[in-house]
Amino acid sequence: MSVVKSGARSRDESSPGAPREDPSPTQRERRERRSALLSRLDMRLSPYMFVSPYFIIFGTFGLFPVLFTFWISLHDWGLLTGNQGFIGLDNYVTLLSDAKFYNALGNTLGIFLLAIVPQLLLALLLADTLNRNIRLRGFFRVGVIIPYITSIAAMAIIFGQLFGRDFGLINYALETIGVGAVEWTNNRFASWTAIAVMIDWRWLGFNTLIYLAAMQAIPRDMYEAAAIDGASRLRQFAQITVPMVRPTIMFTVIISTIGQMQLFTEPVIFGRGYEGGTQGQFQTVAMLMFEEAMGRQNFGYGSAVAWSIFVLIVVFALVNVLFVSRIRSAGESERR
Amino acid sequence: MQGRAHGARRAAAIVSSGLLLTATSACGTSDDGDVELVIETFGTFGYEELLEQFEEETGITVEERVYGEVEDWNEQLTQNLAAGDGLGDVVAIEEGILLDVMQSGDSFHDLYEYGAGDMEESFLDWKWDMGHTPDGKLLGLGTDIGGMAVCYRTDYYEEAGLPSDREELxxxxxxxxxxxxxxxxxxxxxxxxxxxxxxxxxxxxxxRQSGDVMFFNEDNELIIEESESVEHAWDITGQMIENDLTAELEMWSDDWTAAIQEGAFATMPCPAWMLGQIEENAGEDSAGLWDVAEVPGNGGNWGGSWLGVPTQTDHPEEAAELAQFLTSPEGHLSAWEARNNLPSSVETLESEAVQEHTNEYFNDAPVGEIYAEGALELEPVYFGLNHFAVQQATNAEALLSWEQGQADREEAWEQAVSEAERIAE
Known part of the structure; x- marks a missing residue:
């Protein structure tokens, strides 16, 4: 800016009534260019600004811990003693030859199958029932979700008493009808069953409501047409309802898989600790992680176990995705 | 205040404390320059009156943060130690976590530097010794102990034709x-x-009665396979298992508490704080049915805590003063009178208040005398790092799997050794 111009401006300032001098062409150009730049930036950047809170929070509480866990897993790291030095992939090498890890993996998968298959089947049937014109439908629809909002502590106390070996209600009933008591914690399969019951009790309603929502999107006239053609209720369910909610079923399978790979709360409550029974008969991978990292303060190894869960979930999710796309393409070729 | 837990509630606590990171802030100096201290304890230490007295004498304000269950507190203590922030000025360290805390001994002030060395005389030897880090720092001053006795059902013993009088037994x-x-x-x-x-x-x-070493020798090497005390313990309990003398219950499980209520077994190990557990679980109907006898062998202990001063504090001097005040013989006496917390101070153990204390629920048993005697007899024993994790894996899990018939002796022992090696590694 030249000296003369600045002198002119100072005169203007001394007489406020005088009209302001028009900006010079260069200045106007500059201002226009700046506002164009700003609006371009606004167009380009503001969407990112709007979504950034999620990414900042995800980065801080999601991505960073995952990466930091990996970093820790490459070290000999005690919870209280801290970093004891870089050991590369030693923790993972140990993990791959660790019998306790395979035991935990087997337990996790076993409980997963035992819990999820009946749960999803039952949820499907329940949703179908709730989708019909039954009496007190609203009441039952609310009813199925109640276990989901029950406090874990209350659930712990109730199920602990139900599955007691000597003084539990279930064993009392079994003895009364002559079946005999079951060693709920000692027997591997019995303990898996007990845990599966706890999981299903808690999550059944959740999946039911998801199915119900999907079912309500199915056009009514399909059922009417089928009914006119003389299809039974069962046939309608098998050939209209199930195929129509198939994407939702896959969604619940994926969500359940992710949830079950991290199975922790129920077995911990059931066994009152991370060890999962006297012989680890129901110790899941997540419990092993806690036992190592917190109970035995072996943070490095615990982190390696944690990462194995992460990898497992990714693998299972990929398998699911492959499976889903197979089904979809099969469905499409059928239609053709 | 001891290593106890209530089945399901404990589990729920584990879960919830695993998920929650409570943000706590350490105290500081208030605006008018007066020192404010925070002491963190759990369960029932019986310090209310003592803290008031301390406030009056010194003009220092003290806030007591009490955690319900020892597990909750242990997890909080570990996390805040690892984080290097958030602890009170004086913290209670329970027996079960003491050696883990020792690993970060640098996170605590050496109480010798604050004149606590003079207190040695007043403590039980083993309690005093256990408060030291491997390199000789005085990390904690003893609060209560559990002592050890055996509780038994007089009616069942009588019925079985056994002596039911506590002295005879x-x-x-x-x-x-x-x-x-x-x-x-x-x-x-x-x-x-x-x-x-x-x-x-x-x-x-x-x-613990061996007066020697258990799973670890004094160089912290795992010696489970050569240890005489472990062998003796497994030998005796093995005889109990082979003769089918137990109800095969897992301690603290719902079945276990129900069994106390139902009177499904006649004998159980009984540190001082267990008396309250029995009274609570067995209920009024069983009043007078239980009694307390001395423990076989030489004395014993189960549970108890220490007070330490973390380096996180801004007022180490005042905090150390508070810790010393609370663990003085007078402090022990006051805690005993408030909550019957068995003192680790020899003088208090020998005092009339303790020696002449009887418990109405347990047939007026002179419990003060019984526990004090056991505590005074016990010889110091070396625990070693990871002792409690190994003890849990061997004496609770592996032994129980044999007791409950999931494994035979050999399998159970193999499991015990392999788990111990895994932990010690």
Whole structure:
């Protein structure tokens, strides 16, 4: 800016009534260019600004811990003693030859199958029932979700008493009808069953409501047409309802898989600790992680176990995705 | 204040504390320059009156943060130690976590530097010794101890034709071998109850009486396979298992508490704080049915805590003063009078207030005298790093799997050794 111009401006300032001098062409150009730049930036950047809170929070509480866990897993790291030095992939090498890890993996998968298959089947049937014109439908629809909002502590106390070996209600009933008591914690399969019951009790309603929502999107006239053609209720369910909610079923399978790979709360409550029974008969991978990292303060190894869960979930999710796309393409070729 | 837990509630606590990171802030100096201290304890330390007294004498304000269950507090303590922030100025360190805390001994002030060395005389030797880090720093001053005795059902013993008087019974089972004999006699009678609840705490009690080493030698090397005390413990509890003397219960499980209520077993290990547990679980209907006898062997202990001053504090001097005040003989006496927390101060243990204390629920048993005697007899024993994790894996889990018939002796022992090696690694 030249000296003369600045002198002119100072005169203007001394007489406020005088009209302001028009900006010079260069200045106007500059201002226009700046506002164009700003609006371009606004167009380009503001969407990112709007979504950034999620990414900042995800980065801080999601991505960073995952990466930091990996970093820790490459070290000999005690919870209280801290970093004891870089050991590369030693923790993972140990993990791959660790019998306790395979035991935990087997337990996790076993409980997963035992819990999820009946749960999803039952949820499907329940949703179908709730989708019909039954009496007190609203009441039952609310009813199925109640276990989901029950406090874990209350659930712990109730199920602990139900599955007691000597003084539990279930064993009392079994003895009364002559079946005999079951060693709920000692027997591997019995303990898996007990845990599966706890999981299903808690999550059944959740999946039911998801199915119900999907079912309500199915056009009514399909059922009417089928009914006119003389299809039974069962046939309608098998050939209209199930195929129509198939994407939702896959969604619940994926969500359940992710949830079950991290199975922790129920077995911990059931066994009152991370060890999962006297012989680890129901110790899941997540419990092993806690036992190592917190109970035995072996943070490095615990982190390696944690990462194995992460990898497992990714693998299972990929398998699911492959499976889903197979089904979809099969469905499409059928239609053709 | 001891290593106890309530089955399901404990589990729920584990879960919830695993998920929650409570943000706590350490105290500081208030605006007018007065020092404010925070002391963190759990359960019932019985410090209310003592803290008021301390505030009056020194003009320092003290806030007590009390955690319900020891597990909650242990997890919080570990996390805040690891984080290097958030702890109070004085913290309670329970027996079960003491050695883990020792690993970060640098996170605590050496109380010798604040004149606590003069207090050595007043403490039980083993309690004093256990408060030291491996390199000789005085990390914690002893608060209460659990002591050890045996609780038994007088009615069942009478029915079985065994002595039901506590002095006769104490004389009858002078050694653990005698104890097994009594058990066999009991199980051969017609009484419809098991002799004992489970083996796990008996095995712990036996090991601790050795006055020597247990799973680890003094260089912190795992010696589980050569250790005489471990062998003795497994030998005695093995006899209990082979003679089917227990109800095969897992301690603290719902079945275990129900079994106390139902009177499903006649004998259980009984540190001082267990009396309250029995009274609570067995209820008024069983008043006068239980009694307390001396523990076989030489004394014993289960539970108890120390007070330490973390380096996180801004007022180490005042904090150390508070810790010393609370663990002085007078402090011990006040805690005993408030909550019957068995003192670790010799002077208080020998005082009339303790020695002449009886418990109405337990047939007016002179519990003060019984526990004090056991505590005074106990020889210091070396624990070693990771002791409690190993003890849990061996004497609770592996031994219990044998007791409950999931494994035979050899398998259980193999599991114990391999788990111990895994932990010690």
């Amino acid at each position: 104490s004389a009858e089972w002078e050694t653990w071998e005698d104890f097994v004999e009594v058990g066999i006699e009991f199980s051969e009678s017609d009484v419809d109850a098991s002799f004992a609840d489970t083996t796990s705490e008996f095995s712990n009690a036996i090991m």
